[in-house]
Amino acid sequence: MSQHRQPLVVTVPTEELREALASTPGAEVIVWDLSGAPPRRDPDIVVVPYMSDPAVLGALDGLRPRLVQSQSIGYERVADALPPGLTFSNAAGVHETSTAELAIGLMIASQRRLPALVAAQLDHRWAHTASRSLADCRVVVVGQGGVGRAIISRLRPFEVDITRVAATHRQDADGVIRSVDELPKLLPDADIVTLAVPLNASTEGMVDRDLLALMKPGALLVNVARGKVVVTADLVEAVRAGHVRAALDVVDPEPLPPEHPLWRLDDVLLTPHVGGHSAAMLPRVVALVRRQIAALSTGHPPHNVVIPARA
Structure with missing residues (x-):
């Protein structure tokens, strides 16, 4: 298994998440909430905004991240919105x-x-x-x-x-x-x-x-x-x-x-769909993204893949 170039470029939707991941070895973490033009054309991991409509995934058209990481467990309607060739992981273990x-x-x-x-x-x-x-x-x-x-x-x-x-x-x-x-x-x-x-x-x-x-x-x-x-x-x-x-x-x-x-x-x-939105969410999302960074950095497959890359 070959190692990927260092550091991996990781986009996250909030400054809070960027700060929490800032010290992660082997990663350059930048903020992008999938609105507007991407700050980099070469992201390796894109973390999707929490509870966003799958339509936001259209912003990835023309990009080739190795992994699109959700912050939710469910992924209904994602397959129809995800551009071809991209791998999508859910947040099993977080919520x-x-x-x-x-x-x-x-x-x-x-x-x-x-x-x-x-x-x-x-x-x-x-x-x-x-x-x-x-x-x-x-x-x-x-x-x-x-x-x-x-x-x-x-x-x-x-x-x-x-x-x-x-x-x-x-x-x-x-x-x-x-x-x-x-x-x-x-x-x-x-x-x-x-x-x-x-x-x-x-x-x-x-x-x-x-x-x-x-x-x-x-x-x-x-x-x-x-x-x-x-x-x-x-x-x-x-x-x-x-x-x-x-x-x-x-x-x-x-x-x-x-x-x-x-x-x-x-x-x-x-209650207004707050089941997984507690103080436990941020540290668990951070831990999951760090696991994904470690996996991709060492040539291992990502975790929690629910939609493999398709042509």
């Missing part, structure tokens, strides 16, 4: 823990009625009342990638009954993983259903009117996957009917328009 933390927080906040209690606090009312719990719940976790596994590991100490669901039925060291096709049999007994799947052709619109109708009355739907996994109009209808509750970090459309009915429903808790 899973923070997203899992938020998923657990959404469950606890919804079960223990924290939004209502905060509203009572603002009104100076001592609103003592019983609530649901997380303990003893039957929780179905749909998606067994990094986020799904992180949610499950954090759920276990809460004394819940966990059912794992993935695309296919299989067994591992921890027991049986049920298939998505089995959801109609699992939903009627589930107190909480958590979505942690990637968005693709098989998951878009997966949670629709029919699946929602199968959920246990009063059950909680938690979505930390992608908004389009759920048919929003069907969810609004199910919540309005008092059939289900929802805790959503992702919605469709996003951002949610001010007039959208989801804002006004009592049994919906909304």
Whole structure:
């Protein structure tokens, strides 16, 4: 394996990220957020702005970076926007823990009625009342990638009954993983259903009117996957009917328009797609980019490749 020229030219979208990577051996780090002309025509690694529309990748047309590095796990619509011949890596390992933390927080906040209690606090009312719990719940976790596994590991100490669901039925060291096709049999007994799947052709619109109708009355739907996994109009209808509750970090459309009915429903808790955007993000992105620099500098393939270079 031959070593690459030194130093590697690495573009990053923010000054904060440039400063964090400035001392990285073997790299010249410069700021470019993919708007305007590139400061160099010969970048080796291009780090894409966080949560940017894939259309920004058109700025790479005519450039030949060895790696395009995302700061997100998901990469839907990227393949259509990425110029031919470029390799794209996602940020697996960066956001899973923070997203899992938020998923657990959404469950606890919804079960223990924290939004209502905060509203009572603002009104100076001592609103003592019983609530649901997380303990003893039957929780179905749909998606067994990094986020799904992180949610499950954090759920276990809460004394819940966990059912794992993935695309296919299989067994591992921890027991049986049920298939998505089995959801109609699992939903009627589930107190909480958590979505942690990637968005693709098989998951878009997966949670629709029919699946929602199968959920246990009063059950909680938690979505930390992608908004389009759920048919929003069907969810609004199910919540309005008092059939289900929802805790959503992702919605469709996003951002949610001010007039959208989801804002006004009592049994919906909304956060604005902040699952992975915590204090843990920057150091983990920095560590990932440093690993990529080390790999390319020594002639090794990059990590986390999800779209290989194509002609």
